[in-house]
Amino acid sequence: MESRYDINEVEARIEKLWEDSGLFDPDVCIEKGITDPHAEPFCVVLPPPNVTGTLHMGHAAMLAIEDIMVRYARMQGKRTLWIPGTDHAAIATQSKVEKDILKKEGKNRHDLGREEFLKRVRAFAQESHDTIVRQTKRMGASLDWSREAYTLDKQREVAVRTAFKKMYDMGLIYCGNRVVNWDPKGQTTISDDEIVYEERKAKLITFRYDKNFPIAISTTRVETKFGDTAVAVHPNDPRYEEFVGREYDADFCGTKIHVKIISDEAVEKDFGTGALGVTPAHSIIDWEMAQRHDLPLKQIIDEHGKMTIKNELVFGKKAAEAREIVTEELRKRGLIEKEEEISQNVATAERTRGIIEPLPKLQWFIEVNRKFKVENGRLKGQEKTLKELMKSAVADDNVKILPERFERIYFNWIDNLRDWCISRQIWFGHQIPVWTKGEELYVGIEAPQGEGWIQDPDTLDTWFSSGLWPFSTLGWPHSAPDGASRGKPGPENDLANYFPNSVLETGYDIIFFWVARMILMSTCLMGEIPFRKVYLHGLVRDDKGRKMSKSLGNIIDPLTMADKYGADATRLSLIIGAAPGNDVKLSEDRVRGYRNFSTKLWNIARFIEMNKPAASSVSPVDSVALAEARVRASSETHEKYLTDIAALKQEISGHLDNFEFHLAADKLYHYVWHEFADVIIETEKEKLKSGTDEEKAESYAVLEQLLLDSLKMLHPFVPFITEEIYHIFRPGKMLMVEKW
RNA sequence: GCGUCCUUAGCUCAGUGGUAGAGCGCUUCAUUCACAUUGAAGAGGUCAUAGGUUCGAUCCCUAUAGGACGCACCA
Numbered sequence: 117m118e119s120r121y122d123i124n125e126v127e128a129r130i131e132k133l134w135e136d137s138g139l140f141d142p143d144v145c146i147e148k149g150i151t152d153p154h155a156e157p158f159c160v161v162l163p164p165p166n167v168t169g170t171l172h173m174g175h176a177a178m179l180a181i182e183d184i185m186v187r188y189a190r191m192q193g194k195r196t197l198w199i200p201g202t203d204h205a206a207i208a209t210q211s212k213v214e215k216d217i218l219k220k221e222g223k224n225r226h227d228l229g230r231e232e233f234l235k236r237v238r239a240f241a242q243e244s245h246d247t248i249v250r251q252t253k254r255m256g257a258s259l260d261w262s263r264e265a266y267t268l269d270k271q272r273e274v275a276v277r278t279a280f281k282k283m284y285d286m287g288l289i290y291c292g293n294r295v296v297n298w299d300p301k302g303q304t305t306i307s308d309d310e311i312v313y314e315e316r317k318a319k320l321i322t323f324r325y326d327k328n329f330p331i332a333i334s335t336t337r338v339e340t341k342f343g344d345t346a347v348a349v350h351p352n353d354p355r356y357e358e359f360v361g362r363e364y365d366a367d368f369c370g371t372k373i374h375v376k377i378i379s380d381e382a383v384e385k386d387f388g389t390g391a392l393g394v395t396p397a398h399s400i401i402d403w404e405m406a407q408r409h410d411l412p413l414k415q416i417i418d419e420h421g422k423m424t425i426k427n428e429l430v431f432g433k434k435a436a437e438a439r440e441i442v443t444e445e446l447r448k449r450g451l452i453e454k455e456e457e458i459s460q461n462v463a464t465a466e467r468t469r470g471i472i473e474p475l476p477k478l479q480w481f482i483e484v485n486r487k488f489k490v491e492n493g494r495l496k497g498q499e500k501t502l503k504e505l506m507k508s509a510v511a512d513d514n515v516k517i518l519p520e521r522f523e524r525i526y527f528n529w530i531d532n533l534r535d536w537c538i539s540r541q542i543w544f545g546h547q548i549p550v551w552t553k554g555e556e557l558y559v560g561i562e563a564p565q566g567e568g569w570i571q572d573p574d575t576l577d578t579w580f581s582s583g584l585w586p587f588s589t590l591g592w593p594h595s596a597p598d599g600a601s602r603g604k605p606g607p608e609n610d611l612a613n614y615f616p617n618s619v620l621e622t623g624y625d626i627i628f629f630w631v632a633r634m635i636l637m638s639t640c641l642m643g644e645i646p647f648r649k650v651y652l653h654g655l656v657r658d659d660k661g662r663k664m665s666k667s668l669g670n671i672i673d674p675l676t677m678a679d680k681y682g683a684d685a686t687r688l689s690l691i692i693g694a695a696p697g698n699d700v701k702l703s704e705d706r707v708r709g710y711r712n713f714s715t716k717l718w719n720i721a722r723f724i725e726m727n728k729p730a731a732s733s734v735s736p737v738d739s740v741a742l743a744e745a746r747v748r749a750s751s752e753t754h755e756k757y758l759t760d761i762a763a764l765k766q767e768i769s770g771h772l773d774n775f776e777f778h779l780a781a782d783k784l785y786h787y788v789w790h791e792f793a794d795v796i797i798e799t800e801k802e803k804l805k806s807g808t809d810e811e812k813a814e815s816y817a818v819l820e821q822l823l824l825d826s827l828k829m830l831h832p833f834v835p836f837i838t839e840e841i842y843h844i845f846r847p848g849k850m851l852m853v854e855k856w
Numbered sequence: 857g858c859g860u861c862c863u864u865a866g867c868u869c870a871g872u873g874g875u876a877g878a879g880c881g882c883u884u885c886a887u888u889c890a891c892a893u894u895g896a897a898g899a900g901g902u903c904a905u906a907g908g909u910u911c912g913a914u915c916c917c918u919a920u921a922g923g924a925c926g927c928a929c930c931a
Binding site for chain 1: 858859860861862867868869870871877878879880881889890891893894895924925926927928929930931
């Protein structure tokens, strides 16, 4: 063995060795007789990284954790499949490319036109994809690349369109004119989950529409009051009881408005004056109130955030500017009763950070409170709403979320869930499979026959296609989920063999975006849960606990770490000390520390190899036989070594079964360094130096066995170095498919 | 407002109902020895605070303080 462990040479060579072996593909394992086709299946689908650039430490952590589960399952003899893929990430990718083009060429997407722009986005996505694939392999992830998927490829497009059509036919997808979250910066609608609240100071103004109006109201957005069609008070508020039901005409800064006084539970008595001006067109809450009280809707702001109300003071002005003008006008008219500074949470778009302008728009929605009949699977025939299905999937313990505390968070989210707006006014993504011709509307997988059909120009929320991921990657809708194909090899039988997935592993930050949506799609379309377990990992932060970001300059790049200290060390640094669901603070020192572990392991192997007795170096088969014979005849100390490591194996298996990877890795680390190296080898050193030939051979045999056992247990965590050392002691064998 | 998590060695964090652990850092010593990307020894902790349960609490319960976060509201 080389005296120095050459990380980069070994990791590159082993990566290629695995890839050439084809053993990441379960069908190859079956063909070669390594895996029993009727063995228990174990399937994980990789959360597809966005094609917006490169992998970061969060991805590396995800890959490490999943690879541990997958390699462990494979070594246990399970029929193991881990499917790779990437996500087109519609809005994220589009806005990234838009930004780049604007910076480099000073053009926006409309200057280029839809086709040319999409060409550019696709080129960028392809480049990102290639980088991501390279990086993923570099981390040692044992993914079956022959089954690689992309959320925007042809096969997934069929899945998306099929899902859309089915849900439309079930009455779960509808097109409705509703007040939606409009992002004026990104020029698109977004869903409730894509909103990020930012705390800001605002001026709360208490005023009357005009001198004759009986009730004063409070608002931070006086410019929207042109659109008011009601004033709402709480039903139990004695101050306003007498007014409820009356209607008034008022002159608001020169514009005639008609206002009805209503009572509604949504009003808080203690806020402001306890009376609220209802602006149905520019507030989701107000819009809901308007629905309840049958109020008219008056739009006064457009998609660009400009005032459309025909009032000479503000027409054509930006909302913020109009706010100042209206405030000034109210002052002039002596209508303001109070002005106070308050802090409020402003809704902004997650991607663009533009301030959300609620607007009434015609959009596509998924209705979450409508009862429908499930058509397939285990849940066939049940009449439930999507909300109920999502809830019972977890409440009935069919889907187990780890750590458990996230189940409460999940339920809490479902309770507050509104209809999901799925249409986006961006270009990159799955175009909505709806075509119109005059009054006619067609929903289908393929464009309708005949002239004059126009496809809806909008695209779908990226999470719509991600929601199908657990089964769209397994061949749905082309292959059947059940029937005779179970147990048979080949990707065409994947759905029968690997659905539901065994585990879904992802970050806790996308439990709503993604985990919930997959449960929704799967229970609805498949009539079955998408996966049995959800394992949520924490976020990787810098050593001060801050998010890693370009602007802070605190990014630790997983590939740089892998090149410097090895993918093995990088993986270990992300596993040890990382309790499930807890954030990990990472520093380069940590990675370096685990690189030292690789060196230690290498030297342990080197020491053992150097002490190999000449007699047993004849052939590997003989050496195995010899080792076993020696071990059987071993001394008490030697027996203790072997029972100890057997006990350790029990412990490690237990931890792995319980998803306690951090405990398993920590114990192995401790055993190898502080027990095996520091105690056992130090003890045996003497015998190997001055013992009889017999003693030497026995000592060697025991050490070799301990080493091989350690390598096996370590393999899921540090696959490269363990594979390399294993080959030195067992030429021709592949550790990744050895039996656990 | 509702809820969750965190508070353990100088730093970053694991962990456990019964003499406290890791990495990095620090001190001293060792080195023709598998490994200086090392070994040995060591310093350093009333496990946030106050109550309670218990034979026994860092761990379970309650409250308090500080920090992080999620959800709802935010007129």
